[in-house]
Amino acid sequence: MQNYYGSQRDVQRFGLLGGTFDPIHYGHLVIAEEVRTVLELAEMVFVPAGQPPHKPGKTITEARYRLAMLELAIASNSHFSISTVEIERPGLSYTVDTLRLLHEQWGEKTEIYFIIGWDSLEELPTWYNPEGMLEQVTHLVAVHRPGYIEVPGYRDQLEERLPGLKQRLLTMPAPQLEISATDLRQRVAEGRPIKYQTPEAVEQYIIEHRLYGQGEKATQQHDTHAS
Numbered sequence: 001m002q003n004y005y006g007s008q009r010d011v012q013r014f015g016l017l018g019g020t021f022d023p024i025h026y027g028h029l030v031i032a033e034e035v036r037t038v039l040e041l042a043e044m045v046f047v048p049a050g051q052p053p054h055k056p057g058k059t060i061t062e063a064r065y066r067l068a069m070l071e072l073a074i075a076s077n078s079h080f081s082i083s084t085v086e087i088e089r090p091g092l093s094y095t096v097d098t099l100r101l102l103h104e105q106w107g108e109k110t111e112i113y114f115i116i117g118w119d120s121l122e123e124l125p126t127w128y129n130p131e132g133m134l135e136q137v138t139h140l141v142a143v144h145r146p147g148y149i150e151v152p153g154y155r156d157q158l159e160e161r162l163p164g165l166k167q168r169l170l171t172m173p174a175p176q177l178e179i180s181a182t183d184l185r186q187r188v189a190e191g192r193p194i195k196y197q198t199p200e201a202v203e204q205y206i207i208e209h210r211l212y213g214q215g216e217k218a219t220q221q222h223d224t225h226a227s
């Protein structure tokens with residue numbers, strides 16, 4: 001018996017969404033749920049990055065805070081879970097290593113559907129050991145923006161840069177929210193609202209733990225103005 005994407009019944013099918021989640025927001029949550037339901041995945045696993053290789057030298061919020069916000073954000077969805085595999089591992093978080101560890105934990109009968117932002121797809125051939133990464137995923141799931149028109153020949157160009165990619169690539173539309181963690185951090189720092197861009201519990205957590213230098217920039221701006 002085969003299911004929607006032709007997998008065997010005894011195989012467990014997990015979606016994986018990696019990110020810094022500094023902080024988690026509705027842009028992440030909505031694509032995770034859309035991919036999970038459209039592809040009929042058993043579970044969507046969020047993997048917060050320890051030390052992301054593509055953000056060298058960039059200060060990111062301590063993992064315990066990012067993790068706590070993630071836990072609050074996914075609490076209402078029984079099909080969402082978190083893997084701390086990258087946080088627990090010292091050094092840079094290479095996706096190829098993360099996938100290998102997850103396969104070890106979950107068993108070889110697990111299919112991994114790896115969500116990737118369309119922009120990151122362009123960069124994939126430059127990642128550390130991208131061939132090894134491809135070998136370990138059943139599909140890469142690239143989420144399109146509404147109105148996105150793919151240039152003819154785009155997938156062939158990607159395939160030339162990373163053989164095997166085209167065959168693994170699934171693309172799908174999902175509700176696209178123009179929300180980014182960078183913008184949320186800036187908003188908090190400037191004392192502007194983030195309400196309706198992240199779950200209320202996350203917003204409360206940010207306030208209670210005084211994350212993202214809240215109000216500092218606003219105060220500085222105010223001081224500058226006043227002097």
Ligand code: ATP
Nearest residue numbers: 018019020021027028031116117177179180181182
């Ligand atoms: P930052 O602004 O700090 O770079 P971010 O908002 O892009 O953060 P990440 O944690 O880096 O969030 O993203 C994790 C994954 O979620 C990436 O694959 C990214 O492309 C995707 N993503 C982030 N925001 C959105 C969004 N609004 N819509 C769709 N995908 C998103």
